[in-house]
Structures are given as C-alpha cells and as structure tokens.
Amino acid sequence: MFLKFKDEVSSVLTKALTDAGLEADDLALDESPHADISSSVAFRLAPKFKKSPKQICEAIHKHVKILPDSYIDRAEATGPYINFFASRTYLNETVLRVLLDRENFGNLNNSGKVILEHTSANPDGPLHIGHIRNSVIGDTLARILKRAGYDVETQYYINDMGRQIAVVVWGLMNFKFDATKKKDHAIADVYIAANKTLVDEKEHSPEVDAIMKQYEIGDSDTKRKFKNAIDTAMEGIEQTQDRMNIHHDKFVWESQFVRTGDVKKMMDRVKKLENTMLKDGAFMVDLKEAGIEKPLVIQRSDGTSLYTTRDLAYHEWKATQCDRMIDILGADHKLISSQLKAVLRILGLREPEVVIFEFVSLPEGSMSTRRGVFISADELLDEVKKAAYSEVSKKRPETDEEFRQKVAEFVSIGAVRYDIVRVSPEKATTFDWAEAVDFEKQGSPFIQYAHARACSIIKNAKDEGITFEEFDAGVLLEDQETALIKKLAGFENAIDTAARELKPNLIAIYARELADAFNQFYRYVPVISAEPEFRASRLALVECSRIVLANALDTLGIVAPESM
C-alpha cells in the first residue's frame, strides 16, 4: 500500500515538475515526521535555476494535480519542502487489503531462485552464541526474501575436508564418547580433549595427517568414520536450530566437489589464467588488480586442494541452479570472501552477495570451540528460558505449569532471536549474561504481547457476539487509529527495503514500531465497549493489527502467541 502511495507521489511530482518547466533525476522523496512523504527536491534545483528553494517549491506546488480517489490527500509547500499527505482512500483500502490478503499481506512479487547459505559451522561441537548470530541473520533474511517473492533455498555447507574434522575422527578413535550428553556437546568434549593431547604429545600429529589423506583419496572405512562423526555432531546442531525455528533445505558436503572432480576442473581452469603462477610447486593467483596484495594459493605443492579451491567449485555449482547467491559470513571471512569473489570475477563466473556480520566475543576475549572457550546456544536458551519462566510465573500466577513452560519457551526463543536481529550485522558485540537474560522492554516479548492482546480482544468480541462482517473503515478517525493504519500499510515497504538491502534488522524495527502503534491504540481507543457505529470497524482494525503483527513476527521467525 505504501509502495503504491509512493509511486503516486512520484508520478504526481514528476508531472508537476514538468509542468513547472523543471526537471530532476532524483525526486528526493523521504518519509518524514512532518508528512507521510516529503520531497526536498527544491534544494537540488535551486542552484540550477537560480531561484531560492522556497520559490522553486512554490512553483512546483502550484502545478501539483491530485486525481480523485488518489492515495494522496493533499500536497503542501512548507518552506523548501513539498509535503504529501495520505488520503482516506489510502487508509480504507489498507484495511480492506489486510483483511483480504491476511497471512500474505506484505508479500511482494519479485521472482527468481535464491540460494542462501548460512550458519555452516564446522561440525566439531555445538553452535555457540557467535554461530547463532549467523543463523538468525540468515534465517531471517531467508524469510524476508520469501515474502519478497523469491524462491529461497537455504543451504548449510559442511566443511568436512578440514583438519578439525580429522581431529574429531581421531578423537573418537582415542577418547570416550559420552553418550549421555547431547551429541554435539559430546563431540566437542572429544574434540577439545583431542586438541589438547595433540598439543601436548606432538607424536600423534602424523596420525591425523594420515586420516586426512585417507579421506581425500576416498578410503571407504575412513569415509564411514567421517560420516559417523559429522552426522553425530549435525544431529545436535539441527536440534538446536529446530528449537530456534531455523531449518536448512539442503546440507552440502564440501567433499562432494572433490569426489565429482569439480575441484580438479576448477584448479585446471584457474591454472590457465594469466594471473596464476607456480611457486615452490604450489599454484597461486595474483589478485593485485582486484586490490588484494596477498596471492591466493589454490593448489598445494603436494597437489591437494585447499578450502578456497573447494569453495570456488561450490560457488560455481551453486550458480548453475539459482539467480542469486547470498552468503552469510563472519567477519573473519572478509578477506577470504573477497579473494573468492575476485577469482570468480576473473573466471567470468557469478559472484555471491556476501553479508558479513561482526564477532560476538566474551568479556574475556574471543570464543574458540577448540579450546573449549565458548557459550553454547543451548546454554543461552536454557538460561533465558529460566528467566522467562520466572517472569510468566510472576505475571500470570493463576496459570498452570504447562502454560508457563510453553510461554517461557516461545518468549525465550523470541527474545534471543530478536536481540540478535535488532542490531545491525556490522556491529561487534560483547556477550553479557546479565543483559542476555534481561527482558528488555520493546523487545520480542513486547511485540508478542501486543499480538496476544489483539487476540484477546477478538476472542472477547466473539464471546459477546460482536462481528466485523459489516464495517466502514472511514469511521476510524482517531489519531491512534490513523497512525496504526499507516503503520500497517508500511509493512510491504519494510519487506521491500530489507530484501533489497539485505538488512534483517529493519523488520525488527518495523515490528517494534507496529506493536508500539497498536499499544497506543489499545490504551486510548476502546473496542468492545465502543458505541455500535465504531465497534465493528475497530474490531476490524484489531484483526488487521493481529494479522500484520503475526506476519512481522513470522518474518522474524518468532511465535505469535494467542495468550501469554
């Protein structure tokens, strides 16, 4: 609705400019506290036409022609600004559109296949609080892109050729696997113990090298051991992701590209490039022309491949089956991903769009699965759930155990997801327990609560036989009502911008603002006890709010509860 409104403003303004004998390539449209949409185009035209912005603005304003039934009510010239205000038609049609489209309201009609790779943590232990920043950003983006109309496939790239997995395999052969623990945690125990031993007793190192070599040549017994180790770890990782409402459509094993010969083909192709040179028996690509000083090694002197080589083959393969590739990567991958992109570019292959997120560190420093220094996602979720449980017990003492458990679970998942997604990815953060278990106002519980309140009104209305089969959105004239409707109308714009700019935090902000608008409406505008001429329309607006709150929460992967 907002996008159509903006289009109308854009064409009305373009026409007015032409009629005024002016011309601008950028209309400088913006949302503003002074209007629904505002244009500062007069500033840009002032020097060219040698008049003051105010004079230009008045000249443009004189030529603004608004058609009947437009989403624009009026335009005002306020100093150098031209302000556009939304019409009643816009508000009324927004209400009708929400009720018609329901769970699809806000969806856009982009098309094409997107492969979005996220998380891809090494299967050597549980997901920790840094990994789930990747998961939450990736999963939320996938949900945003789906709403934007894309056919999205999420992939988890399993790095099974790296030394760390060989260490896990070696560890499983030499240390006890604690079957009473959650499997990914038990794998981490083995991995940590194995690493410690490998540092203390250097003589075991060749054993790990041998395992790696056996795996690279495809020895069947070794392959079985790797599969067992990885499946075990992944089972636990997937349990954690399931709990967080995150799932992957496909799990792609790095080794697949070695086995199919794609990695070999890729190495041969890269070797033929002018930028590639042979040095001490290893092949490396010079990337100076891409602004990267360090040459990238694509084949070791013993002829084997490296992580980046296999990643090149993976991206080449991905490109054949989609229109857009998006990778969610931690800040430690900045250089490697720009090297990857540079080589793909030189080869004339499609480059991925990369979303980089900064590190989550602990007060004492950065995390490391290998050293056993990390806070697992499971541990975080459990602690937050405890805090949520005590909160619901305090706030709803009349409820039973089952209700409290259920609420504590969806509140804690929501709180963790929201807390991660609300901050823009390029911000480095330091984890703090006190902050993590604190139920910040206007976080996820705030939005879930607004949804529960809307459901409550709808339920009470139903009990009293109040319906909104017949209503007139035109009677929704209170400030809180029009503000709320405008907010509802903005959902598609939030999806559109978030999808174009790959910024999931925009949806977090939008959801909070919508809940805010609903809560103000709730406080000041009675529904069930309202006069009959308002009752049905207000109830319809509550239903609209419920729908869009649910859609926004769904986009964030957060449960929209009927009661809490």
Next chain:
RNA sequence: GGGCUCGUGGCUUAGCUUGGAUAUAGCGCCGGGCUUCUAACCCGGAUGUCGAGGGUUCGAAUCCCUCCGGGCCCGCCA
C-alpha cells in the same frame, strides 16, 4: 606494519549506501496512570561537542582527508 570495519546521552542502539526541517528508540534515572478489551502496557521529564580535528557544500551524524580508540584479518589452516 598493512588492509577492512566500528565509534551516536550512564549503558545498548536507529539513521550513514542515496547529505536536507527539532538526531531514533529502549534500558537505567525522576514523576504519573490498573473498579475500564491481559500493566510483559501507557503518559510526562532530565540526559547528546553524533570519537577528535580539518575539508567539500546553501546545508554534514551522513561525503573526503588526518589522527585517536575498539574489533577482525594478513598460513601451501578452515
């Protein structure tokens, strides 16, 4: 040392790509509101040299340069 990136009230944070009207919001602090659809709510108040300095511009949190501080990276690891 080099590259990338971040720096916004006591704390957390939006806005920066595409420069425009009083810089966003929350926590915390001070004060007010439940016989009224769930108070996990609402209303009001105090708190800012937008890291520092310079430049571009009619106009800079936003663009450019220098510096300071934090983070990440710089391996024939992944």
